[in-house]
Amino acid sequence: MDARLTEEHERVQETAREFIESEGGIDLARRQIDGENVIDDLWDELADLDYTAITVPLEYDGFGEGMVYLAALLETAGRYALPGPLPETAAVAVPLIRDLGTEEQRSRFLPAVADGDLRMSVAVYDDETEPLPGSIQMGVERRGDEETTEFRLEGTKTLVPYAAETDVVIVAARTRESQGYEGVSLFAIETDHDAVEATRMDSLDWARPMYELSIDGLTVGEDALLGPLHGGGSALVTAMDRFSVAGTAMLVGAADRAVELSAEYGNEREQYGHPIGRFQAVKHRTADMWVDMQSARSLVYYAAWALDEDEPDAARAAAATKSFAADRLHRVFGDDIWNHGGMGFTWDHDAHIYLKQAKSWRNFLGSPEANRDRLIDSRLAAERKR
Amino acid sequence: MDFSYTDEQDAFRRELRAWLEENAPDGWLEDPELPDDDAERVEFLRDWQRTLADDGWAGVHWPEEYGGRGASLIEQAIYREEMARINAPPQINLIGINLIAPTLIEVGTEEQKRRFLPSIRSAEEIWCQGYSEPEAGSDVASLSTSAEPNGDGEWIINGQKIWTSYAHVADWCFLVARTDDSGKKHEGLTVFLVEMDQDEISTEPIHQPHDDRTFNQVYFDDAVASEDLVVGEIDQGWDVVMTLSAFEHGSTSIYTIEQRYLDLLEYCRTETRNGTPLIERDRVRQQLADFDARIQAAKATHLRNVSEQMETGTPGPEGSMDLLVSDELRNDLLNFAVNLQGPAAALWENGHNAFDETSGYIRSYGAWIAAGTGDIQRNIIGERVLGLPKDIKSETSHRSE
Ligand SMILES: Cc1cc2nc3c(=O)[nH]c(=O)nc-3n(C[C@H](O)[C@H](O)[C@H](O)COP(=O)(O)OP(=O)(O)OC[C@H]3O[C@@H](n4cnc5c(N)ncnc54)[C@H](O)[C@@H]3O)c2cc1C
Numbered sequence: 122m123d124a125r126l127t128e129e130h131e132r133v134q135e136t137a138r139e140f141i142e143s144e145g146g147i148d149l150a151r152r153q154i155d156g157e158n159v160i161d162d163l164w165d166e167l168a169d170l171d172y173t174a175i176t177v178p179l180e181y182d183g184f185g186e187g188m189v190y191l192a193a194l195l196e197t198a199g200r201y202a203l204p205g206p207l208p209e210t211a212a213v214a215v216p217l218i219r220d221l222g223t224e225e226q227r228s229r230f231l232p233a234v235a236d237g238d239l240r241m242s243v244a245v246y247d248d249e250t251e252p253l254p255g256s257i258q259m260g261v262e263r264r265g266d267e268e269t270t271e272f273r274l275e276g277t278k279t280l281v282p283y284a285a286e287t288d289v290v291i292v293a294a295r296t297r298e299s300q301g302y303e304g305v306s307l308f309a310i311e312t313d314h315d316a317v318e319a320t321r322m323d324s325l326d327w328a329r330p331m332y333e334l335s336i337d338g339l340t341v342g343e344d345a346l347l348g349p350l351h352g353g354g355s356a357l358v359t360a361m362d363r364f365s366v367a368g369t370a371m372l373v374g375a376a377d378r379a380v381e382l383s384a385e386y387g388n389e390r391e392q393y394g395h396p397i398g399r400f401q402a403v404k405h406r407t408a409d410m411w412v413d414m415q416s417a418r419s420l421v422y423y424a425a426w427a428l429d430e431d432e433p434d435a436a437r438a439a440a441a442t443k444s445f446a447a448d449r450l451h452r453v454f455g456d457d458i459w460n461h462g463g464m465g466f467t468w469d470h471d472a473h474i475y476l477k478q479a480k481s482w483r484n485f486l487g488s489p490e491a492n493r494d495r496l497i498d499s500r501l502a503a504e505r506k507r
Numbered sequence: 508m509d510f511s512y513t514d515e516q517d518a519f520r521r522e523l524r525a526w527l528e529e530n531a532p533d534g535w536l537e538d539p540e541l542p543d544d545d546a547e548r549v550e551f552l553r554d555w556q557r558t559l560a561d562d563g564w565a566g567v568h569w570p571e572e573y574g575g576r577g578a579s580l581i582e583q584a585i586y587r588e589e590m591a592r593i594n595a596p597p598q599i600n601l602i603g604i605n606l607i608a609p610t611l612i613e614v615g616t617e618e619q620k621r622r623f624l625p626s627i628r629s630a631e632e633i634w635c636q637g638y639s640e641p642e643a644g645s646d647v648a649s650l651s652t653s654a655e656p657n658g659d660g661e662w663i664i665n666g667q668k669i670w671t672s673y674a675h676v677a678d679w680c681f682l683v684a685r686t687d688d689s690g691k692k693h694e695g696l697t698v699f700l701v702e703m704d705q706d707e708i709s710t711e712p713i714h715q716p717h718d719d720r721t722f723n724q725v726y727f728d729d730a731v732a733s734e735d736l737v738v739g740e741i742d743q744g745w746d747v748v749m750t751l752s753a754f755e756h757g758s759t760s761i762y763t764i765e766q767r768y769l770d771l772l773e774y775c776r777t778e779t780r781n782g783t784p785l786i787e788r789d790r791v792r793q794q795l796a797d798f799d800a801r802i803q804a805a806k807a808t809h810l811r812n813v814s815e816q817m818e819t820g821t822p823g824p825e826g827s828m829d830l831l832v833s834d835e836l837r838n839d840l841l842n843f844a845v846n847l848q849g850p851a852a853a854l855w856e857n858g859h860n861a862f863d864e865t866s867g868y869i870r871s872y873g874a875w876i877a878a879g880t881g882d883i884q885r886n887i888i889g890e891r892v893l894g895l896p897k898d899i900k901s902e903t904s905h906r907s908e
């Protein structure tokens with residue numbers, strides 16, 4: 122047992138930090154927010170640093186690392202609210218292809234991802250207001266004879282992160298009349314088909330674009346089907362757990378930075394003849410922010426490790442991570458605004474960038490309430506076995 | 508990063524578990540119940556401590572040469588977890604074992620270690636910690652109990668301590684007193700090991716909100732300690748005070764809280780209201796799940812803290828986080844458990860409910876204060892971890908330094 126990051130993880134964080142800062146740090150997010158697309162250039166550099174290859178298996182030119190390594194990197198990315206579909210690609214799509222893909226699919230996608238030539242995202246929602254898993258409908262028609270099987274996809278997915286900035290989107294579709302995650306199939310769909318169109322939505326977090334993806338009668342072959350027909354549901358659940366942990370890792374990095382900003386300001390800003398950090402209302406609020414950030418970080422580390430090790434409580438740990446972080450880190454960013462007074466409530470201050478990211482993350486991939494339901498169900502199931 | 512236990516750590520757990528199966532007090536595993544009568548309870552707990560000590564399961568974290576097992580911090584976490592799992596009787600000499608002995612091991616003389624450590628382990632001698640005074644709690648350096656040399660190799664102690672846990676049963680007191688008041692507040696303090704069985708010392712129990720009398724006022728009226736009972740240097744007791752405080756902040760009660768949580772879960776599964784199990788209510792489920800997430804976080808945080816400490820060697824300010832998190836969790840959890848009793852929450856003991864937590868709930872407010880209040884822990888985090896400016900008044904407070 123050594124529940125800390127290894128020296129190698131820390132080295133990765135350090136290099137990532139130096140790199141992102143040399144590129145402008147959180148200014149990258151600001152530029153993205155201002156309407157520039159920083160993702161293409163950034164992605165090439167991330168690929169040069171091999172970050173895109175982290176979770177790709179060794180035999181496909183990657184590093185074969187898991188969620189722990191990735192979470193360490195994403196924590197640093199989160200400090201700067203770094204734009205780009207790294208969580209979607211490295212935490213969601215790559216492991217799905219690794220686990221479900223045919224040899225042909227793996228060799229088609231994985232080396233290209235490792236090289237930085239292919240970015241991926243994932244499309245689960247059909248309706249912005251529906252909680253998962255109710256909304257993975259999409260018209261899919263199967264046709265074919267013994268020789269060939271084809272699928273015709275028809276419908277619209279919504280809330281697809283970075284759809285226009287990615288080459289392939291993994292689309293979850295219900296291929297059989299069913300409930301929940303039953304009867305769900307996953308398709309790897311290239312975004313440059315004529316029948317596929319991505320329309321930008323007005324996302325709360327402008328650094329992280331969301332799209333509507335309409336698929337208008339697209340016919341694909343079996344080589345687009347990822348995993349068993351009707352049987353992609355359980356892999357999708359795990360993929361979303363990875364996504365939850367990856368996204369939360371980014372928020373933890375952001376929260377770490379927010380605490381740092383509050384502490385710096387507490388030493389700098391003076392009122393009534395004292396640095397404000399001497400006032401306990403401020404000091405104690407900042408201490409509480411730190412405790413919440415560390416608690417969320419502990420949950421991320423444990424869940425990432427449990428996912429990598431296939432521990433029996435991995436899903437429960439991911440649910441705990443998402444539900445805890447969604448509520449509490451959101452408060453950390455709000456408190457950072459508060460600690461900075463009027464200064465905190467400006468576009469120039471970073472706190473709002475983090476706050477928006479956290480808020481849009483709250484209900485994405487399951488609200489805290491839904492995650493708490495999952496958590497208690499799995500706890501009850503485990504306890505019965507005790 | 509690796510949250511898994513090594514073979515050695517697993518073996519430690521198995522060995523302890525097997526030992527507990529064999530040696531837990533009669534009937535304890537089926538029905539953990541302490542004797543009601545005060546004197547009987549003390550005897551029961553001393554017996555239990557002796558049983559632990561005889562087989563090397565007391566003070567497991569002490570070095571082997573002093574009767575411990577040299578257990579690593581991870582093994583100590585396992586120890587706490589396993590003790591919580593069987594709801595083990597509380598260790599009557601916890602202050603001696605967890606705070607005073609490690610401090611003596613670090614800064615005591617060889618003679619003091621040989622003299623005191625064995626009887627601490629076996630609870631043959633019970634210890635109390637004499638820091639707080641009526642006018643000095645959080646700001647312990649402002650204490651006024653005095654010690655003066657009498658010229659015959661002895662120190663004469665006068666003053667009053669308060670909220671001293673277990674002083675009524677203690678044989679020895681780890682006492683801090685002022686030996687020089689000419690300088691700054693935290694200079695001129697000295698730590699003494701004081702035998703409680705003297706006519707010059709009297710204790711008076713204080714009635715606590717949960718109807719216990721486990722802490723006390725202690726009066727010193729020309730009490731005596733010989734000079735070989737000084738810990739560390741004369742007038743340099745502040746360092747010793749700090750050493751003990753670090754140990755005080757460096758342990759966790761998260762495993763017993765987790766056990767209470769599991770009990771509550773079981774209760775909610777079986778207890779019905781209007782024919783429906785509590786666990787089927789949305790609000791109950793949501794709240795229990797939130798506790799679950801907080802407990803998972805606290806455990807992983809503790810393991811991260813001890814992993815760090817295994818390298819640095821000394822307990823750092825991170826212990827204040829363990830303390831804050833678990834004190835708040837305990838109170839929230841027990842508050843929720845009491846609320847679930849329905850109107851019966853108005854009763855002190857409601858025998859018709861399996862989960863009867865009223866007194867534990869009241870007691871949990873004490874934990875919030877005991878090892879330095881939550882405010883003091885937040886000062887420690889703010890100042891020592893985050894580098895915020897020092898509190899005006901806390902520059903000399905023992906719990907904040
Ligand atoms: C169950 C229990 C067991 C105990 N056992 C022992 C024992 O065995 N030995 C022993 O020596 N003592 C013991 N104590 C005493 C305990 O250590 C003190 O009560 C504690 O340190 C607080 O001191 P105080 O009671 O004087 O409160 P005060 O210091 O007077 O505090 C009163 C309030 O003011 C706040 N406050 C004080 N200073 C600051 C500051 N600088 N910044 C912000 N807020 C501040 C506190 O947080 C608190 O809310 C025990 C207490 C309890 C409740």
